[in-house]
């Protein structure tokens with residue numbers, strides 16, 4: 001494979017709308033199409049990209065790990081996101097993540113042994129999948145010479161942006177988080193990595209609206225997933241899943257849905273691989289909302305909103321949001337990472353669902369926390385939002401939509417230590433009042449700590465008692 005270093009002229013930005021013909025240079029900083037106001041895609045003149053004939057060729061780069069671009073689990077696949085000159089790429093070794101078979105979780109979800117794998121994105125440098133996208137956004141920020149970057153976040157995006165700014169020293173960052181909504185593991189990262197941190201008196205949806213206006217007004221580089229370069233990086237999660245399956249396509253890929261950047265990136269990755277002849281068939285996609293933040297579920301499953309060749313019925317979306325505003329309905333879930341009511345990538349996600357015969361489900365906080373406990377007991381901790389994927393598989397198995405013999409991949413989007421309050425709150429006795437307030441009243445997989453006297457005999461007795469249980 002030749003290096004993707006002279007490729008900047010073969011990448012361009014276009015509106016996702018079929019009615020928005022213009023293309024824009026990748027040197028432009030845009031988060032929507034100036035003509036159509038729609039989201040933008042990064043597209044490539046594939047005829048001029050030295051894409052390998054088989055995905056297996058990317059594996060050769062494993063043996064060249066001293067080159068930071070080959071070490072990165074994102075840039076190892078650089079011919080599939082060829083927008084950056086190599087000397088501009090900002091990488092901190094992201095994407096060293098694994099696809100791990102879990103028979104324990106398979107049993108819980110109702111799948112046959114060997115059929116469930118967990119894509120463990122918590123192993124990224126900042127502890128979530130966001131690093132896959134942020135390396136790409138930071139690279140583009142470097143290409144255009146940005147000195148200040150910003151994002152709104154439920155916590156992981158801000159941690160990720162902060163780490164890239166901290167390590168590279170190329171730009172400063174300001175992060176907007178909803179007040180009182182962010183898990184402490186994530187807030188502590190933004191503070192520790194030196195990000196200017198604004199706690200907006202509002203929720204994520206408010207913070208995102210504000211950061212978009214602020215970036216427009218002040219010419220700050222925006223790193224939320226409306227930034228199309230971010231999604232280019234997130235495509236590589238799909239490549240690594242396929243690599244983990246020896247380049248076989250699974251039956252299902254299941255992902256939690258918040259702002260819908262990941263699901264959108266997955267759809268684009270798979271469509272491109274199909275177009276390039278690098279995969280023969282498409283997997284099915286399941287996007288799982290928390291029931292307290294279920295815009296996608298409501299619109300897609302209840303009201304029939306579809307991609308419709310790039311012209312989804314906007315009136316359905318407008319009516320839904322109008323009703324939400326009239327009732328002053330706010331997103332509300334313990335899975336704080338996906339506590340989002342106005343997903344900015346809705347349309348791109350509809351495209352992904354269309355391409356992958358997708359389904360959307362919603363899971364309650366109780367179902368999510370039970371699934372999280374099972375993921376933990378199986379040895380792979382994750383934060384609550386990530387466990388929505390496992391809770392979703394279980395629900396889809398019960399319905400018979402997923403078969404016990406289907407090969408399923410769940411994305412564990414964030415590390416367990418991001419939100420230890422949620423974990424301890426679930427297991428400890430008495431139940432954390434914050435959980436009780438949100439309707440959690442049974443914990444099927446509770447593993448409460450036992451208080452014991454500071455005394456040898458008492459401790460030995462307690463261990464015996466606990467072992468018998």
Ligand code: F0G
Pocket residue numbers: 128130152153154155156157158225256257258259260261262263337338383385386413414
């Ligand atoms: N899982 C985790 C752990 C997340 O942090 C997020 C999003 C999602 C799932 C949802 O992914 O937005 O691509 O659908 N977190 C964002 C943040 C919103 O600000 O960190 P999505």
